[in-house]
Amino acid sequence: MMTVGRVVLGAIFVYAAYTKLRSSYLLFAMAIDAYKVLPEAAAVAVARVLPWLELALGLALIAGVWLRVTTTAATALLAVFFTAMVHAYQPDLKEGQQISCGCFGLGEPISGWTLARDGTLLAVSLALTIGAFWMARRKRKSLISSASAVPAGAPLAEKS
Amino acid sequence: MNPIHRILVGIVTFGLFAGMATSLAFGAGQSAAHTKPAAAAEEGPPEKTLGSRNAPIVMEVFSDYSCPMCKSFYLGAVRRLLESYIPEGKVYLIHRDFPLRGVIGHEHSREAANYANAAACIGKFREVDSALYERQEVWTRDGSVDATVAAVLTPREMKQVRALVASGKMDSYIESDYNLGSSKGVRSTPTIYITAHGKTDVLPGNLSYALLKRYIDEQLQ
Numbered sequence: 524m525m526t527v528g529r530v531v532l533g534a535i536f537v538y539a540a541y542t543k544l545r546s547s548y549l550l551f552a553m554a555i556d557a558y559k560v561l562p563e564a565a566a567v568a569v570a571r572v573l574p575w576l577e578l579a580l581g582l583a584l585i586a587g588v589w590l591r592v593t594t595t596a597a598t599a600l601l602a603v604f605f606t607a608m609v610h611a612y613q614p615d616l617k618e619g620q621q622i623s624c625g626c627f628g629l630g631e632p633i634s635g636w637t638l639a640r641d642g643t644l645l646a647v648s649l650a651l652t653i654g655a656f657w658m659a660r661r662k663r664k665s666l667i668s669s670a671s672a673v674p675a676g677a678p679l680a681e682k683s
Numbered sequence: 684m685n686p687i688h689r690i691l692v693g694i695v696t697f698g699l700f701a702g703m704a705t706s707l708a709f710g711a712g713q714s715a716a717h718t719k720p721a722a723a724a725e726e727g728p729p730e731k732t733l734g735s736r737n738a739p740i741v742m743e744v745f746s747d748y749s750c751p752m753c754k755s756f757y758l759g760a761v762r763r764l765l766e767s768y769i770p771e772g773k774v775y776l777i778h779r780d781f782p783l784r785g786v787i788g789h790e791h792s793r794e795a796a797n798y799a800n801a802a803a804c805i806g807k808f809r810e811v812d813s814a815l816y817e818r819q820e821v822w823t824r825d826g827s828v829d830a831t832v833a834a835v836l837t838p839r840e841m842k843q844v845r846a847l848v849a850s851g852k853m854d855s856y857i858e859s860d861y862n863l864g865s866s867k868g869v870r871s872t873p874t875i876y877i878t879a880h881g882k883t884d885v886l887p888g889n890l891s892y893a894l895l896k897r898y899i900d901e902q903l904q
Contacts, residue, residue, distance in 0.1 A: 546884050549898040553890040563891060621871060622752075623887040632871040 525654050528647055529584045532597060535644065536581030542628035543574035554625030558611050576600075591659055594652040601645040608633055608641060729803030729856055731778040731812075733765065738775035740768075740902055743876040745781040745864045748795035748815045749788060749823045752888045753873045757816040760892045773903060778812065779860040781872050791826050796857045798832045801847035802840075810835045811844075877902075 543551045552570035556563055580600070583593045604626070611622055612633045621632040631637065744761075746753040761776065768774040780800070782792035795815050802811035814835040815822070822831045833841050847853060864874070875886040879902035886895070 547898060547901060549894055549901060550884055550886065553894050553898070554887050556891050556894060557887045557889050563893060567894075622889060623871070625887070628885070 525651065525658070526587070528651050528654075529587060529590070529594070532644065532648055532651065533581045533584030533586075536577045536584065536597065538581075539627055540574045540578035540581060543570075544578070546628070548574075551625065554623055557622045557625070558607050560607060560610065590655040591652075594648060594655045598645065598648040598652045601641065601648050605638075605641045605645050608638055612638060729800045729808070729853075730806075731780075731799065731803045731808050733761075733776040733778075733809060734769040734774055735772040736775055738769075738772050739879060740774045740899060741777065741878040742774055743777045743779060743878070745779045745860070745867075745869045745872060745874040745876075747781055747783050747789060747792050747872040748799065749786075749790075749792040749819065750783065750872045751819070754816045754819045755889060756873045756875075757812075760890065760895055763892050763896075768899060774899065778808070779864060780857045781861055781864045781869055781874070782857065783872060788823055791823055791828055793854075793857065794826075794828045795822065797848045797853040798828055798844060800853040800856045801844040802832065802836070804847055805840055805843050807836060807840060807844075879903075 548567075548570045551574065552563075552567045555561060555566040555569055561569065577600075580593055580597055583589060584597065608624065613621065621634065624631045624633045624637045626637065626641065742764075744756070746756075764774055764776065769776060778799075780796040782796050783789050786792075799808065799811050799815060802808050811832050814831055815828075818831045818834075822828045829845070832844060836844060867876070871888060873888040875888070875890075877884050877886055877898075886898075
């Protein structure tokens, strides 16, 4: 279950990066700027870096390396996206009047659907983070218990 | 990583790259297709365009005259494009009507689009387009679309515009723009398609002119 979750989340991150990297970074900078939470220069800097970060994070999640770090980073990133979207969403406006989400390229306005989708991704990522820490803890405990079962002075190589 | 894990990662990575390649090929097809309907729709009677057809950059803007972001885009970006890039033949701007339906405050959107199309039929699109955005707060509130347009046209021109609006033909032009937008996936206004070097990109509505300028300059290189 954990493996399926992180591969799916990783694939989504890779796809999100791909939709941004196939066009000029300035298009993504415009999408960030539309949120009006960052100065223009910062929006440009984020637009240059973020897609590569998403790509690296996605590939690391798929490969299953540094799980505690990658899942925590993914959760933090999704929490930032979700907060920005909630901040920009104006429930009294119709979908046609909302700004572009910028999640997977441009042209998709923020809506109840995009909020639900990103909220779900955030929940999945959070569950994966908890799972990664729990698994690491369990592994450490089992190592300690198996180490204590080995007679004192026995070489570690003989444990398995 | 054990061998099974490696194989799984390999399969997933291959699948992702295959998906990307397919999407890229499909995307390129879409880009080419985007330019064709634009050219076809230009053959219709109203010329709601600004600039030279031969410009290397084509901007197609799906807009609603009642939408505040469309007004911001017009006043903040189009006006400035009209000072340099459009007269210099670098940008060709096509206006498309996309009056949002069932939105409070947009009750006169279609009427305004009717007048803009009628003005385009007599070669006065730029004047009426500008007046409708400039006085948006007034006519969206009190419905004075006719008076707004009359303020920038001569009585003779206004008579022609009113006759064209009354003919009901303008509705079919608006519907044609709306259907084109829907077929392209337009869901909000303004939606801006920018075509350069045979590739079409979608721009967000409330963009800053500084970033748009950088993007246009990048495309012109």
